[in-house]
Amino acid sequence: MENIRTTKGAIRPPQPPGPLKWVRDNLFNNWYNTLLTVVLVPTVLFVLVQSILWVFTKADWRPIIENPMLFAVGQYPRDQLWRVAIGLSGIMFLMGASWGKWGGLLRTISLSFAIVFAFLALLPVQLETLDTDLRIYLGSTVLLIFIGAWLGRLKAVKKAYILIGWAIMPIISIIFLIGFEGVEKIPEVSTTFWGGLLVTFLLSAGGILASFPIGLALALGRRSSLPVVKGFSIAFIETVRGVPLVTILFMFSIILVLLLPADSSLDRLFRAWMAVTFFSAAYTAENIRGGLQAVPIGQIEAAKAVGMNAFQTMLFIVMPQALRAVLPTIVGQFISLFKDTTLVVIVGINDLLGIGRSVINMEPAFLQLDLEVYMFIAAVYWVFSYFMSRASARLETTMGTRTTL
Amino acid sequence: MRKSIALLTLLVAFSLLLAACGAAEETAAPAEATEAMEMTEEPGETEGPAPAAQGGGILDKVKSSGKLICGGRTDLAGFGMLDADGNNEGFDVDLCRAVAAAVLGDPTAIELVPLTAADRGPVLQTAEVDMLSRNVTWTASREAQWGNFTTTMFFDGQGFMITKDSGITSTDEFDGATVCVTSGTTTEQNLSDFFRQNGMSYEAVIFEDTSAVYAAYEEGRCDVTTSDKSQLASVRSGFADPDAHIILDITISKEPLTPVVPHGDDTWYDTVNIVMFALINAEELGVTQDNVEAMKTSDNIKVLRLLGQEGDWGYSDLGLDADALARAIAAVGNYGEIYDRYMGPNGKSFTLPRGPNNLWTNGGLIYAPPVK
Incomplete structure (x- = not known):
């Protein structure tokens, strides 16, 4: 009996250490760690406490509280805001539907948006800029997310419907945002008036969407046996990768216009979008090429052996494996693209950062509040980047277990 | 080789996609794009004075499109800013509004393109903007390369x-x-x-x-x-x-801030210039935003000429109407009112004594040819 008892004791899993032991093991286990702890803990606490105090007591958030619409949509005409609102609602509805259909990560994203909107709608503070109409709109958008989720769970709503929705919705939204010249209800709104988060989102989402197919084509082109295609791809990739994004932005913003024939004109925002897309495409191409090279040659030979042609081999054998291998890297690259879009400020586009700079110069009092404005912008970027990196981490873990993309 | 054919197909599809994007862009801004370029074709190449027939390009374009495209900025206190509703305001912006009011009768009919310092030259050279009012210092080399500088509206230094x-x-x-x-x-x-x-x-x-x-x-x-x-x-x-x-x-330095128009369009250059003259003359003659209607029956002949009630200040040659300058003044006020709105004692942005920006009659440098 005693023997068994000892065995039991021996195979018992190690107990989690008590908090005191944890502290001793991790913070005070030898003299230099003790010294580091003694120096760093008060420093970290001091910085933390001071930052929190600054955020809640010292900082003056008036520039942000008084101008939420500037940060959201820039100069988009205020009587046409419903067009932006409908676009946002449509995308949120689709997001909810996708959550209902696929769950997982989309659930986290949809819920985060719902929480942010609900928080703003129910904010107990009376704010002039957060009026009843806006609160009702935010509330109904939350409702739309959940209605979408409920619909998405229904069997009758096929996956294809939602995917078609995702393909059509952004295009409709953009057309809706631009409007039509001469139509009274939805007059044309020049992209000059677009700004703030709207532009940041459009540039990064547009850049991500457009750069992926171009990057794919370049990656395949670089491995092609046709010398012209191969040469062009290598030249494009290496040229773009060889210069900073700032250079490409200037190239598209200033030099391109001087080179174009006199009877053509390109929208400024469109030019910036092209620059961002080409820049991102070159990097995407190299990432995808990495994935292509990771596919063992045996796979391709096997595909040929069963009678697949080159196109089928690429589409059904190589691509799924290659993309799965590099998807986390590509998501990581899109996060940096999202942050890189701040550079469009230097070609005169009022994205979130550009609007921040304009807000600082709105009133004499705001000139001293630049720290608050930049902190707010940094926080917005951090929140979105954090969610995207969480998404990428999640993809990495689920990729291995799932059988299809 | 089948693989290469597939790749070729992909590339062709990709270039078609690009072409489609380009086409979509064309349709987004059709009227203004073609017209804007029609009148800029010659200016770059032509030496010497432009023929009068070519002149009316920008003015006609502005009239037919119903908006004035103005190069400016949104991030400089006093000169080019935004208000909470996203409207452009500031000293430089008001100069554009005055031109829009004179030409189109509507001071809000401007589209202000935010520009960086590096953008200023190219947008004039390609006539992407009709008028540049973005605290540009007038220098000889810019005069030669960029466009025609109108009248200095702010003497900075x-x-x-x-x-x-x-x-x-x-x-x-x-x-x-x-x-x-x-x-x-x-x-x-x-x-x-x-x-x-x-x-x-x-x-x-x-x-x-x-x-x-x-x-x-x-x-x-x-x-x-x-x-x-x-x-x-x-x-x-x-x-x-x-x-x-x-x-x-x-x-210790001269920074004459001056609105600029693209090279090669005399009528447009004259139009913008005369609107600037009018703002300065209005202050000299005591015509303000509030009293401009009442002043139309003034007994001062100079005021009557400025407001188009007597004689022709040149509007028939430019293709404008007699009331154009009165509208500009009614829209933004005279020079002093614009200045004070942003930089006067109770200015919206800051307070800067007028100093050299006083009227010549008050010992400053602000002087404009008579409007008559």
Whole structure:
């Protein structure tokens, strides 16, 4: 009996250490760690406490509280805001539907948006800029997310419907945002008036969407046996990768216009979008090429052996494996693209950062509040980047277990 | 080889996609695009005065599209800013509004394109904007390369700001001073020239970022800071105690800020120029935003000519109507009203004494040919 008892004791899993032991093991286990702890803990606490105090007591958030619409949509005409609102609602509805259909990560994203909107709608503070109409709109958008989720769970709503929705919705939204010249209800709104988060989102989402197919084509082109295609791809990739994004932005913003024939004109925002897309495409191409090279040659030979042609081999054998291998890297690259879009400020586009700079110069009092404005912008970027990196981490873990993309 | 054919197909599809994008862009802004370029075809190449027939290009384009495309900015206090509703305002913006009111009868019919400093030349050379009003300093090389400069509407210049506590009252006492300045600008160059010419020494405290310069100055890390006077005034108004700082009277550089129009369109150049003349003349004659209607029956012949009630100030040659200048004044006020709105004693942005921006009759440099 005693023997068994000892065995039991021996195979018992190690107990989690008590908090005191944890502290001793991790913070005070030898003299230099003790010294580091003694120096760093008060420093970290001091910085933390001071930052929190600054955020809640010292900082003056008036520039942000008084101008939420500037940060959201820039100069988009205020009587046409419903067009932006409908676009946002449509995308949120689709997001909810996708959550209902696929769950997982989309659930986290949809819920985060719902929480942010609900928080703003129910904010107990009376704010002039957060009026009843806006609160009702935010509330109904939350409702739309959940209605979408409920619909998405229904069997009758096929996956294809939602995917078609995702393909059509952004295009409709953009057309809706631009409007039509001469139509009274939805007059044309020049992209000059677009700004703030709207532009940041459009540039990064547009850049991500457009750069992926171009990057794919370049990656395949670089491995092609046709010398012209191969040469062009290598030249494009290496040229773009060889210069900073700032250079490409200037190239598209200033030099391109001087080179174009006199009877053509390109929208400024469109030019910036092209620059961002080409820049991102070159990097995407190299990432995808990495994935292509990771596919063992045996796979391709096997595909040929069963009678697949080159196109089928690429589409059904190589691509799924290659993309799965590099998807986390590509998501990581899109996060940096999202942050890189701040550079469009230097070609005169009022994205979130550009609007921040304009807000600082709105009133004499705001000139001293630049720290608050930049902190707010940094926080917005951090929140979105954090969610995207969480998404990428999640993809990495689920990729291995799932059988299809 | 089948693989290469598939790849080729992919590439063709990709280029078609690009072409489609380009086409979509064309349709997005069809009318203005083609018309804008029609009139800019020659200017770049033609030497000497442009023929009158080619002249009316921009004016006609502005009239037919119903909007004035104005190069400006949204991030400079006093000159080009945004309000909470996203409307453009500021001294430079009001000059565009005056032109829009004169030509189109609607001061809100402007589309203000935010530009960076580097953008200013190219947008004029390609006539992407009808008018550039973005605190541009008029220089000989810009006149030659960029476009036609109209009338200087703001005489800026580099000045010095000091704290009252320093006890310094003039630049003669600057020897050995520490000066906060932005790096790599003409400001820094002017500063060094000034001290060398006066045989004085100084210690420069140089920062990359403009706001860092003034933060350091306010903390007392230097005795003096230097920049264009309008900027000094704007920064000072943001300080915790603006009255503790003085902007010295001395001006060490010439920065005549002037609206510009593209080269090669005389009618348009004249139109913008005359609107600027009108704003200045209106102040001289006491015509304001409020009394412009009443002044139409004034007994002063100069006022009647300005407001199109007597004679022709040139509108029939330009293809405008007699009331155009009166509309401009009614929209934004006279020169002094525009100035005071943003930079006057109760100015929206900051307070800067008019100094050289006073009317010539008050000892300033603001002078415009008569409108008659």
